[in-house]
Amino acid sequence: MIEFGCRKRHRDGTPIVKDIEVIEYAEALLADYRPELLEYPGRIDGLHFIENYLKANLDFQDIFYEEDQNPIAGATVFNDEGVMVFDRENQCVREIAVEADTVIIDNSTMEAGKEGFALFTQLHEAGHFCMHPAVYKRDPYQMSIFDLGMGYAARSVVMCKRTTMENRKGKLKTQEDFREHQANVFAAALEMPRRAFYRTTTRHIREYDLGRDLNSIMVRPNKLDFDFEMGCREIIGLVADAFGASRRATEIQMMTLGLLMTEDQYANRHNTLTPRVF
Secondary structure: OOOOOOOOEOOOOOEOOOHHHHHHHHHHHHHHHOHHHHOOOOOOOHHHHHHHHOOOEEEEEOEOOOOOOOOEEEEEEOOOEEEEEEEOOOOEEEEEEEOOOEEEEEHHHHOOOOHHHHHHHHHHHHHHHHHOHHHHOOOOOOOHHHHHHHOOOOOOEEEEEHHHHHOOOOOOOOHHHHHHHHHHHHHHHHHOOHHHHHHHHHHHHHHHOOEEOOOOEEEEOOOOOHHHHHHHHHHHHHHHHHHOOOHHHHHHHHHHOOOEEEHHHHHHHHHHHOOOOO
16 A cells, blocks of 8 residues: 655644645555556446555444434544444444444445445545544544644544535535545545546547537536537446446546536636646
């Protein structure tokens, strides 16, 4: 495994990095793990990556959350910790002991029909495991009072809500926001590597004749165009299936790489966002 390094961190340990640095780190891991996925579309095995490459423990639980809170999709535990789960057999909530360096995937995330979301969740947690131990991992013999006084994480576990991965919009305000964003960028880079994703997507765009700029960019009209939307959905579905990703994650990756944009974005920014082969 290649260690994550960054030049600057927030006082709580959160890396201060650009998205491209996270992407390049994720692609370096992929080059070490399964280099062919950088060039050709395929589904990364998230569970195998976590257990066999990262050497993390893996567990599946019904992670407890309060009724007024968003459901938890996954969690990463950095030290020996107690985690609250719902015990279906005994119909109660109880705390279980979890070993350090464990990724927990909620059982609901693994349900049939959610394979794309499950994969993204697994890789999101892998991102926390690789990039954020400086925030969450604690020396059990030192200063929990200091941590609490400084407002740092009192526990060495990060719980990730479904909405964190499903709705990736909005400004990043807190250090937690930045860490969740970094884990999302990491997951997308592993699930849909730039070169393979770009080549696969542009091939389908040209086949459907929906592109501009040498047929490589889909531009969504400002007014609803059913023909465009139907074609766009077909392309998103084909690309999603090729990488084992969810439709939503695939659409976001297309927008991130400048392969799908609005008329206004195209008019104002296409000169700087024109996709290129990485």
